[in-house]
Amino acid sequence: MTDNTKQIFVVPFSEDIIRKAGGRTLAVRAGDPGDIGRIAAAVSADRLHCIEVAADSLSGVRLEKEWRRLPLVFRLKSAGRLLDCIPALEDLRDSAARFYLPATGENITAARVLSSLMVKTGLILDGDGADWDAMEDLLVYDSCGKVAHTSVEPFLYVYTEYKNLQADYNELYLEKEGTFFHCDESGNIALSRAALGKGEFIGTLDKADTIDFAGFSLSAREKRRGPLLKFEGCSLCPAWRVCGFKKSENNKLCAMKQFMTALADAADQVNKNAHNNI
Amino acid sequence: MPTIIFKATERCNANCAYCDVVHKKCVPDMSMDMLRLVLTRVDGYLKAKPDEHVNLTWHGGEVLMLGADYLNAAARLQEECCPSTKGRISHLMQSNLTLLTPELVAALRNLGITQVGTSYDPLDNVRGFGSARDSDSYNRRFFKGVSLLEESGMRWGLIYVVTKKSLAVPGELFHFLTNISNAVMINPVLVHGGNQPGLEITAEEYADFLGEMFKLWWPARDRYGMVRPFSEYYGYYVEKDPGLLCTRSGSCGHNHMYIGPQGQLSHCSASSDWDLVNYGNIEDTTIVEVFGRQKRKDWQERSAVLEAGDCKGCRFWGICHGGCPMDSLAVHGDLRHKSGWCAATKLFLEKYFEPITGLRYEGGCAHVN
Numbered sequence: 001m002t003d004n005t006k007q008i009f010v011v012p013f014s015e016d017i018i019r020k021a022g023g024r025t026l027a028v029r030a031g032d033p034g035d036i037g038r039i040a041a042a043v044s045a046d047r048l049h050c051i052e053v054a055a056d057s058l059s060g061v062r063l064e065k066e067w068r069r070l071p072l073v074f075r076l077k078s079a080g081r082l083l084d085c086i087p088a089l090e091d092l093r094d095s096a097a098r099f100y101l102p103a104t105g106e107n108i109t110a111a112r113v114l115s116s117l118m119v120k121t122g123l124i125l126d127g128d129g130a131d132w133d134a135m136e137d138l139l140v141y142d143s144c145g146k147v148a149h150t151s152v153e154p155f156l157y158v159y160t161e162y163k164n165l166q167a168d169y170n171e172l173y174l175e176k177e178g179t180f181f182h183c184d185e186s187g188n189i190a191l192s193r194a195a196l197g198k199g200e201f202i203g204t205l206d207k208a209d210t211i212d213f214a215g216f217s218l219s220a221r222e223k224r225r226g227p228l229l230k231f232e233g234c235s236l237c238p239a240w241r242v243c244g245f246k247k248s249e250n251n252k253l254c255a256m257k258q259f260m261t262a263l264a265d266a267a268d269q270v271n272k273n274a275h276n277n278i
Numbered sequence: 279m280p281t282i283i284f285k286a287t288e289r290c291n292a293n294c295a296y297c298d299v300v301h302k303k304c305v306p307d308m309s310m311d312m313l314r315l316v317l318t319r320v321d322g323y324l325k326a327k328p329d330e331h332v333n334l335t336w337h338g339g340e341v342l343m344l345g346a347d348y349l350n351a352a353a354r355l356q357e358e359c360c361p362s363t364k365g366r367i368s369h370l371m372q373s374n375l376t377l378l379t380p381e382l383v384a385a386l387r388n389l390g391i392t393q394v395g396t397s398y399d400p401l402d403n404v405r406g407f408g409s410a411r412d413s414d415s416y417n418r419r420f421f422k423g424v425s426l427l428e429e430s431g432m433r434w435g436l437i438y439v440v441t442k443k444s445l446a447v448p449g450e451l452f453h454f455l456t457n458i459s460n461a462v463m464i465n466p467v468l469v470h471g472g473n474q475p476g477l478e479i480t481a482e483e484y485a486d487f488l489g490e491m492f493k494l495w496w497p498a499r500d501r502y503g504m505v506r507p508f509s510e511y512y513g514y515y516v517e518k519d520p521g522l523l524c525t526r527s528g529s530c531g532h533n534h535m536y537i538g539p540q541g542q543l544s545h546c547s548a549s550s551d552w553d554l555v556n557y558g559n560i561e562d563t564t565i566v567e568v569f570g571r572q573k574r575k576d577w578q579e580r581s582a583v584l585e586a587g588d589c590k591g592c593r594f595w596g597i598c599h600g601g602c603p604m605d606s607l608a609v610h611g612d613l614r615h616k617s618g619w620c621a622a623t624k625l626f627l628e629k630y631f632e633p634i635t636g637l638r639y640e641g642g643c644a645h646v647n
Contacts, residue, residue, distance in 0.1 A: 162501065235454055
């Protein structure tokens with residue numbers, strides 16, 4: 001989990017933006033995988049939170065050997081044809097890169113296969129359109145499976161962090177408000193990717209020293225507690241601590257409560273097994 | 279380690295339904311001269327007892343109503359009055375957190391405070407501001423305070439007081455409380471003098487309420503951090519861990535005292551709020567003398583009296599010790615009787631804790647009276 005007092009700036013790759021960011025910690029969005037090497041050269045390892053790369057599918061990804069230890073986060077639209085990944089498989093599984101997919105049924109199946117192939121994967125749970133039944137099945141495999149595999153995010157995050165009530169797996173997607181600040185090519189700063197898209201700016205990078213980031217961090221912490229002001233809905237959910245949604249409205253229609261409750265239970269079991277060396 | 283419950287103020291900005299202090303006619307806040315005297319007395323105690331530490335627990339009323347200037351002045355006075363003993367003084371605090379500001383956070387740090395105890399109730403009109411007991415604004419300010427505390431790197435723990443209103447929703451309350459805090463204590467409402475109409479619960483009701491919560495806690499207990507009394511009982515059953523709450527420890531006679539805003543001395547917050555114990559005034563005595571008084575010997579002998587009397591043969595003696603002495607004093611006028619809440623302890627352990635866990639308390643006690 002990221003340090004609550006630390007700000008991380010999510011920026012597009014440009015020499016100008018990286019210069020304006022000064023010594024701040026950065027998550028750099030690569031427009032093209034070819035930018036990866038240049039980003040790693042421009043941002044020192046102690047300042048680099050991750051390099052986020054958008055790509056259509058895994059089958060198009062080729063990792064250079066010198067990128068092996070870089071904190072790479074790929075956001076894919078789909079896994080693609082897994083057979084096409086075979087030539088690059090050794091590089092994929094040997095690298096620190098993690099490949100995120102939208103949580104559709106097809107991608108959830110692909111995540112399971114990739115996990116079994118020791119490729120680090122993750123599923124993006126940022127909307128209620130996920131296939132929750134398929135997610136539950138994957139959770140069973142991930143938490144209880146005896147066959148060697150890499151744990152799928154955000155399961156691994158939850159297993160590790162769920163006892164901390166401030167944990168929020170949305171930070172895997174660079175979306176924990178108050179911690180991640182999103183910037184555009186002009187250096188405008190917003191509180192989230194969505195706010196950036198809407199032009200809801202809080203300031204600019206070149207004047208970042210005048211922005212009260214601690215105040216935004218505090219406001220974000222208060223905002224995450226918003227549903228707790230009512231004794232109903234999300235505030236009473238047994239899965240509150242692991243859920244990345246926490247919206248109190250429409251809780252009776254909550255599609256993810258069953259899955260999130262299972263996720264919390266799985267975290268208990270994983271930790272119990274680890275404690276008992278199972 | 280002596281615990282001094284220290285009330286520098288009885289003023290409060292809230293109007294919680296179960297509070298005794300709210301119904302009292304408040305005395306003025308502790309003056310700086312009195313504060314200096316208290317700290318001088320603490321210094322004297324620690325010099326006389328070179329192996330001891332003192333927990334100075336700020337209580338109220340609402341402590342934060344004293345303001346940052348007062349608390350900073352207290353820190354300066356401690357430097358002045360306790361130069362060689364300040365390292366053996368730990369400041370603790372109970373606060374409703376609704377008045378917390380960055381300046382007050384800094385003042386708390388000045389006193390070495392890194393965690394705060396607080397209370398909360400999500401049910402309407404139990405805790406709130408003003409005669410109408412406005413919960414909405416209270417709750418918002420509470421969570422603002424909690425957020426500021428956390429953002430400042432400080433920790434907090436939560437006391438939940440079970441009232442009549444709580445009894446219908448044990449499961450919901452369990453999830454709510456563990457969703458807001460990893461350190462929860464669930465206590466029964468203590469009613470004295472009829473100040474809390476409609477809130478009182480019986481020992482059986484409290485035991486059953488705990489039992490319903492326990493059914494949720496036990497299967498996932500590692501997830502929730504500290505939930506008392508469950509964690510406490512479990513620790514005691516499994517490891518004979520002597521971390522019992524003061525009301526169950528049987529040892530508060532050795533190590534508790536209370537100092538009020540005007541220097542008035544008593545045993546603890548409850549004994550002062552209920553006017554049950556009077557040890558005089560700190561102006562006329564020292565802390566060493568207070569702990570050495572004959573009256574205190576009654577406290578220290580209580581365990582022997584109970585073991586031979588009310589609690590004779592009780593399987594749970596080692597985990598309960600006859601409950602809070604204040605309950606005996608309030609009902610019977612002496613310390614020779616067990617608390618009425620003992621029935622709740624026994625019922626909870628026999629009906630819920632032991633059947634669900636498969637553990638059985640075989641007696642014995644790691645604690646030495």
